[in-house]
Amino acid sequence: MPFTDILPQLLVNGLIAGAIYALAASGFSLVYYVLKFQYFSQGAIMTIGAYSFFAFFTFLKIGYVAAGILSIIISILAALTINWLVYRPLRKRKATPVILLIASIVLLIFSSSFILSLFGSSAKTIPFANKAYDFGIFTITLLQIWIIASSIILFFVLWFVLKFTRLGKAMRAIADNKDVAQIVGINPEKIYTFTFIIASVLGAVAGVLLGLEQNLYPRMGVLIIVKGFISAVVGGITSVPGSIIGGLTIGIVENIGIWFLPSGYKDVISFTILLVFLLFRPQGIFGKRLRDDS
């Protein structure tokens, strides 16, 4: 089959993978934007969101919507607990971003072991009547349409919140200069809390969709947040909507790339892109060049 015939399907594959990366990247990027550290624990929040959805849905047998709302609440509580127990004391001690980064990796590994001890190592499937649509040139399932749609909706919602709401303005003020923002009366801790809440909503949605699409296993968050991080860097780590574009870019390039290369090279492709961006455009597609003092 010639490449042009298969291209639509490859683009769709790339969009699906990219949308998942984008969902993972958005929360990561938002926390980086406001709190200025690499928030790898977002992977933990995604895993917690996915597993609590699974638990509510299969054990308590409540519907999709109720399970979804409860899992978002659990994720928010988890993130706020982590912030309260780990990040806030570290911030109070003026910990450097490197310390916060290490803490976030520790939390990520801790969470996957914690989930392992609670749910066991075997993969869990959420029973979900998924319909596949065949459009001739490509096939896509209902869930995959949802995944792509939610990443696009989130792109606009995040952009709108940051640009036009009071909360968004306060977040941008803190991101821009925390001290000046405090002088004009913005309470950073309060804004940090809201940032974690929004990031957790994004994380829970990402985790649930990912769990429905790719099954659940304890290390799911660890694997996906790496791709989320690459997406955030490529899209511009200081630009929250940019991270979503970054995710879609990585997804599409990976999937078209392995049409020509053996499929084992998928990760090589994304890491090569990361390297190229770090060398030649460290601010990413949408990011602003960071000054040394920021």
Added chain:
Amino acid sequence: MVKTDAKLLNTCYFEYYKIINLGVDKMKKSILAVLVISIFLLAACSQQAQDSKEQVQETQGSYKIGVMAPLTGDGAAYGLPIQKAIKIAIDEVNAKGGVNGKKLEPIYEDSKCNPKDGNAAAQKLVSVDNVKVIIGGVCSGETLGASPITEANKVLMISPSATSPDITKAGDFVFRVAPSDAYAGVVASDYAFNELNTRKAAIISENTDYAQGLRRVFSENFVKLGGEIVADETYNPEDTDFRTQVTKVKAAAPNVIYIVPQSPPKGILLIKQIGEAGIKAQLVTAEVLIGRNIVAENGEALEGLIGIEQKFDEKGPKAAALLAKYKQQTNEEAPFPGYMAGAYDIVYLLADGIAKNGYDSEALKNYFYAVADYNGAVGKLTIDQNGDPIMEYSVQQVKNGVVVPAQATPHKTE
């Protein structure tokens, strides 16, 4: 015993002086800190020396049996049931008074289904626990990772389930009671070519020792028979998105797809994505996905799947007893009955070997090479000159959510 303690204390003192000297040379300020640290170190060292003394005394009444299996991660899906089967057998032997009046003492190590952790697990069992015998590894990768260590130390290693063809040549002290995939791949490709009458095959396999071994054998034999491999795709163990591999396979329009995942989660996901892509070709796999609990939980996704596993009579007296005991203790059907039976037999063979020849790896090695027509839970077991078993295969199929024989006459491995 006294010797090892002295050696251990010597190394501890050496470390102690090294640290002291370093501290004095470098900075006067840090002397206090170094002293404090070294006191702790010394305390820890003497504690350790004492510990090992106690351990030796305590275990004088037992034979140590190392066990290597993936106890966490995706591989735990077969590692844990096999560990349980070993435990059942050891408990039975010990309940009957053990071997020569001594108990068998298992030491479990998590080898995580990969060569790196397999190597580390073997290293620990050989040099810390001083075992002469290891049951394991469960996966091919961890077994191949461990074999250089066990060979060099002349430690017997017997795997209940590692099937990679490379293990045949892994060493003189390496045995297994599961058949080599050199035959499983041939059986799968013969079945696809002759019984299913397909000529265009695609392969999707995981990048691991086990899966690549099967892939190679299937592909070589299918071409030799006169068939064509129209697509040959792989994925990495961490991957969860196989859509483009599936798209490539779909574009090649095969009649049959040979799927070789290392562990059930990835395999189920792969089959799900194959189904969503609308591919109608017959799916053939090895043994991983037809584990009985896997099929029970994912019957709908796996419907119609053909799998090849070692022939195993679940109704044989020893096998039936083992499976019943497993069900009674865990409340689930035995997921990989053939491998679990193999693990169970290894324990009994070891007990017999130790009783006859003593706890000596050289003597036990000769004992295992001489195993012929042993009536075990796996059936009649004979070990060949490479340390491989001579066994038969059966072709199974998932029908209405249960695993049933797909073919009446099983293939001979030799």
